[in-house]
Amino acid sequence: MTEDPSERYPSKFRPWGEPVTQVPPHLYGRWKRDPLLRIANGFFSVTIPAFAHLMRPRNLAEPSTSRDLKVVAREIVAHDKDVVALTFVSADDTPLPRWTPGAHLDLLLPSGRMREYSLCGDPADSGSYRIAVRRIPDGGGGSVEVHETLHVGATVTVKGPRNGMPMAVPGHGSSAEHLRFVAGGIGITPILPMLIAAERLGLDWSMLYTGRSTDTIPFIEEVERFGDKIEIRTDDVHGIPTPDVLIGDAPGPVALYACGPVPMLEALRVGLIGRNDVELHYERFSAPPVVDGKPFTATLSESDITVDVAADETLLAAVLKRKPDAAYSCKQGFCGTCRVTVTDGLVDHRDQTLTPFERDQGQMLTCVSRAAGDHLTIDL
Missing domain, CATH: 2.40.30.10 (Translation factors)
Known part of the structure; x- marks a missing residue:
């Protein structure tokens, strides 16, 4: 005789076709009987929605500087x-x-x-x-x-x-044993605090200060107090300084800090070719020259103006001819003031400021970057 499983396991088996006489236990029935699960259920029913609310994306304002x-x-x-x-x-x-x-x-x-x-x-x-x-x-x-x-x-x-041009102190961020400063005219402004710091720290340093004439050199009385550590040369008396004069004769290793017009900085760069004992830090007060540029056109979408950009011209310079109120500041790809969004075309990025994400979003700096093709459309 075959045993009926429903007799041995009445809670698990029911003969085929027999009607259900009571509601069977369901998956969540234990919540009503287990105190620990009831507490856990109440905890997660509050914390999970709260956490989701806190993690919701928001447009957070950047801190004002x-x-x-x-x-x-x-x-x-x-x-x-x-x-x-x-x-x-x-x-x-x-x-x-x-x-x-x-x-x-x-x-x-x-x-x-x-x-x-x-x-x-x-x-x-x-x-x-x-x-x-x-x-x-x-x-x-x-x-x-x-x-x-x-x-x-x-x-x-x-x-x-x-x-943008921090000064590294020898022995604390720089392997140099001597500091050399070169300033051209108004380029004295970032250099002057470096002289004060170098003198205060008792560092070994020297400087060449040059300009068109004595009358055009700012702070001349202020720098003269440093004595023979500073050599003042003017173009009208001594002629334009050569790279050797700019670099000086201090034995390496040397850290050279320079600020001035592009020709002076270019002379320094050429003069330092092959010099492995000199580290060069510089800051321009004018736009750098365009290198390996190709002509292209750019359409300003807000005004539907198309400008021609020459091979040796920046996009910013071309824009300013048609839109003089366009925003800019440093002209060197540092400050980000001239940032625009490109809506059409590929960009030849030449700045060191924008992040990969910002570039992926179509942003560019018009003062240094260019079109990688023949045309750009920008939101300006």
Whole structure:
């Protein structure tokens, strides 16, 4: 006789076709009887929705690095009267961020222009900032605006300080045994704090300060206090300095910091070919020359204007001919002020500022980057 499984296991088996007389236990029935599972159920029913809410993507505002400064001193620092030094303090008495030699400020001028100016005061002075600006009548208008609007008592919004040419101290970030400084004219501004720091630290250093004439050199009385560590040469008396004069005769290893016009920096670069004992750090105060450029066209989508960009011309320069109010500042691919979004075409990126993600999003800097093809369309 075959045994009926339903008699031995009445809770598990039921003869085929027999009606169900009670609701069978279901998968979640234990929640009603198990206190631990009830507590866990209540905990996760609250925490999981809360966690999902906290992780929801949000557009978070970037922290503001801007602040208002007040002009408390204004001084003419070149005999030709074209260079003015401005000293700022905090407009609301909040502490100013500390800075290191080589740093600069981004000035947001009343016109909407943004311009970069090197800090040229004492880095140990935590209560004020100092910049110096040469008036360039046929420039982009920023220097003229500074000279005409930023008088004692005026306020201006700034960003920074930021440092594009930090000074490495021998034995602390640099293997150099001697520091060599080279400044051309207004290029003294980022170099002057380095001289102050080098002297304060008791480092071995020397400097060549050059310009068109004595009248055009700013801070000449201030640098003369360093004595024979600084050699002052002017083109009208000594002629244009050769690379050997610029580099000096200090035995290596040497760290050379330079700021000035493009021809001076190019002479340094050529003169240092084959020199493995000199590390070169430099900052231009004008746009670098275009290298290996090809002509292309660019359409400004907001105005439907198409501009021709020559092989030796930057996209920014071509844009400014048709749209003079286009934003820019450093012209060297550093500050990011001239950033635009490319909506059509491939970009030959030549900056060191944008991240791979930003480039993938179509962003470019018009002051240095170019079209990789024949045409670009940008949101300008």
